Amino acid sequence: AQTVTQSQPEMSVQEAETVTLSCTYDTSENNYYLFWYKQPPSRQMILVIRQEAYKQQNATENRFSVNFQKAAKSFSLKISDSQLGDTAMYFCAFGSIQGAQKLVFGQGTRLTINP
Amino acid sequence: DAGVIQSPRHEVTEMGQEVTLRCKPISGHDYLFWYRQTMMRGLELLIYFNNNVPIDDSGMPEDRFSAKMPNASFSTLKIQPSEPRDSAVYFCASSQSYQPQHFGDGTRLSIL
Numbered sequence: 001a002q003t004v005t006q007s008q009p010e011m012s013v014q015e016a017e018t019v020t021l022s023c024t025y026d027t028s029e030n031n032y033y034l035f036w037y038k039q040p041p042s043r044q045m046i047l048v049i050r051q052e053a054y055k056q057q058n059a060t061e062n063r064f065s066v067n068f069q070k071a072a073k074s075f076s077l078k079i080s081d082s083q084l085g086d087t088a089m090y091f092c093a094f095g096s097i098q099g100a101q102k103l104v105f106g107q108g109t110r111l112t113i114n115p
Numbered sequence: 116d117a118g119v120i121q122s123p124r125h126e127v128t129e130m131g132q133e134v135t136l137r138c139k140p141i142s143g144h145d146y147l148f149w150y151r152q153t154m155m156r157g158l159e160l161l162i163y164f165n166n167n168v169p170i171d172d173s174g175m176p177e178d179r180f181s182a183k184m185p186n187a188s189f190s191t192l193k194i195q196p197s198e199p200r201d202s203a204v205y206f207c208a209s210s211q212s213y214q215p216q217h218f219g220d221g222t223r224l225s226i227l
């Protein structure tokens with residue numbers, strides 16, 4: 001079974017700073033997807049970024065980028081020029097390569113951006 | 116485009132009562148998922164459907180929980196009888212094959 005571990009329960013940075021959230025996972029599969037989801041206080045689950053394991057190039061979405069280290073089973077999220085609206089819980093998730101992409105989530109990191 | 120729609124947004128009921136949570140997936144999506152979120156256990160997959168057929172219900176905690184998808188635009192998650200430990204936020208999500216899941220806003224369930 002797959003497991004996902006987020007070792008930072010909480011983080012806090014100043015607005016405009018860069019912050020990196022850590023995630024490690026365990027799997028015996030060679031091909032899979034990795035995700036970061038954001039959950040603001042409104043409770044929505046919002047997809048931030050997706051990485052396909054067979055792609056060596058790290059995914060980026062505007063201010064959000066990942067550092068994917070397949071051998072180390074590490075998948076960190078970097079938020080550049082952080083904004084107050086980035087304040088949220090961030091969940092790392094593992095998804096199977098099958099059509100359903102069943103998700104296994106980490107416990108989450110609560111990120112606070114201070115003005 | 117309308118996203119995944121869940122109802123109700125909040126539900127408060129007494130122990131022993133039947134609870135029904137509802138979900139309307141995004142049109143054209145062939146997968147539907149039910150998740151539960153609690154402080155202790157985080158986000159857990161309960162069950163998922165493909166083309167209205169239940170594929171994996173190994174996450175359903177007990178026989179008190181049941182889920183149905185009578186058609187492509189509607190699914191229910193039912194708890195009968197409900198217990199205080201069922202209190203959680205329940206999310207529905209839908210997706211197309213090989214595409215990321217889109218989540219609804221969740222139902223916050225409180226069992227007194």
